[in-house]
Amino acid sequence: MLRVAICGASGYVGVELLRILSYHPQVKVTVITSERSAEKRVVDLFPHLRKYAHLNYEALHKEIIIQKADLFFMALPHTVSQEAVDFFFKNGKKVVDLSADYRIADHSIYEEWYEAPHNYRETLKKAVYGLPEIHRGRIKKADLVANPGCYPTGAILGLYPAIKEGIIDVEGIIVDSKSGTSGAGRRAEVALSYCEVNEGFKAYGIAVHRHVPEIEQEITRIAKKEVKVNFTPHLVPMDRGIISTIYGKISKEIDTRDVIAIYKDSYKKEPFVNVLEENNFPNAKGIRGSNYCAIGLCVNKRTDTLIMVSAIDNLVKGASGQAVQNMNVMMGFKETTGLEQIALFP
Ligand SMILES: NC(=O)c1ccc[n+]([C@@H]2O[C@H](COP(=O)([O-])OP(=O)(O)OC[C@H]3O[C@@H](n4cnc5c(N)ncnc54)[C@H](OP(=O)(O)O)[C@@H]3O)[C@@H](O)[C@H]2O)c1
Structure with missing residues (x-):
């Protein structure tokens, strides 16, 4: 033990x-x-x-x-x-x-x-950045793993195949994210109190949120050139979950079906990434309490834009579940151990 x-x-x-x-x-x-x-x-x-x-x-x-x-x-x-x-x-x-x-x-x-x-x-x-889908080989040998932030996990997994396979131009990427309030922790703060959050919905940390450099660090590593992103987080009145809607200009003629095929191939060995079929987009409730990241995709032909929608539970794939996944990789345990029966749907 x-x-x-x-x-x-x-x-x-x-x-x-x-x-x-x-x-x-x-x-x-x-x-x-x-x-x-x-x-x-x-x-x-x-x-x-x-x-x-x-x-x-x-x-x-x-x-x-x-x-x-x-x-x-x-x-x-x-x-x-x-x-x-x-x-x-x-x-x-x-x-x-x-x-x-x-x-x-x-x-x-x-x-x-x-x-x-x-x-x-x-x-x-x-320290090794602990996103197993990208850094598994290094995590295996690491004694210190820096578990990724919640927003960066959803954003990076949503973008990874599109950038790796050159589907989108890395200039002008927009990451528009919405998070439940547990993302801010249990500390007391007026902006996080019930009457402020319930039935409210607002953007915060515009252009200055601390997850910007983390997203840019990893996207830069994937793109192999310096990338800057526009990242806008929002607070929504739910306990947990993050939806990130990500926009990137397509750099070649491609349709939604082909993009989905590329994403499925890229994540085919990943136990915790679900690429959805055409016209399916994730609901934060569908991954609640689980270690899954669900991704829906659409090419908007009118605007030459790839729209990537990722969903994670900020407390699980965005924090504790991913930490256990990292521990499993570090210790040589089966990567999914302890992580398969934890969902809280609905
Ligand atoms: N919430 C998320 O969705 C999320 C996602 C990814 C990463 N993270 C990161 O994970 C960490 C924990 O987040 P959280 O949301 O669980 O925060 P939290 O609810 O505020 O919990 C903080 C914990 O740290 C302890 N603590 C606070 N100040 C301390 C001090 N000076 N010395 C020792 N212990 C201290 C608290 O213990 P007491 O009982 O003494 O207060 C509590 O157990 C943060 O760095 C956060 O950024 C959070």
Whole structure:
């Protein structure tokens, strides 16, 4: 049994990790941290996690908890994660960091967008961007995986075959995303309170959202030339889920059927990417609680535009499910272990 710790196990992502890992036969959760709920029983706060009736939260005392686990999931806010990740990694532990702290390879870009120093640049160099569909080979050998952000996961998976196969021009890509409110975490904030969000719908972070450099980093790697994107996220009144509608100008004569065939071929070995048939587009509810990314495609012949619609659950393929997928790849477990029966439809 692999002994696993979850740092930040009282947040939406950490609690979702507990739910998913309860289905995993090769893992034992031995440590869960929370500062505000230290010493409380997890099952008293989250009764659906009865499997963990024996587990209490504890404070994140690195020197104590390092003895108790072999792999550390870090579900802490960005900047808070940096130091703890470095500590566990340097002391020989495997780490999957779900924060943004190790996703941006160039520390100066991280520092610019996150308005904070990166104090562990040598460790940053060792981090592998954890999108298995693109970086599986490197993840297999990695001890530190930077789990992708939620919006970037949907955007990059939606765009990957179109860019790799040269279907679209990489200039002028538009990523228009809508997310449920769990994407912002459990923290209290007026803009996230019930009356503000319920029956509301708004764009935010226009042109400055911190997921822009992450999307651009990965799209640039795929395109093998520098790419900039317009990314506009929206907050919608649902608990979980992200729909990204992505627009790219087609660079050659092609119809929807051919694009779908190319996407299907590109993802044919991927257990968690579903390419939909023509005239089918995903509903966020259809992938709720699951680790799937569903993609619908349409070539608009009138405007020479490929429209890609991707759907993920921000807490699963956009966070905890993908982290478990990465752990499976890192540990040599079957990649789908623990991830096949977790959907919450409807
Ligand atoms: N929500 C999403 O959809 C999503 C998707 C992808 C990635 N992420 C990333 O995953 C991470 C966790 O997100 P979340 O949505 O679960 O956030 P969250 O609900 O706000 O939870 C944050 C967790 O970190 C703990 N924490 C906060 N400050 C701490 C500190 N100074 N020292 C130690 N522990 C601290 C909290 O524990 P207490 O009980 O003490 O407050 C809580 O367990 C973030 O980096 C986020 O950007 C989130």
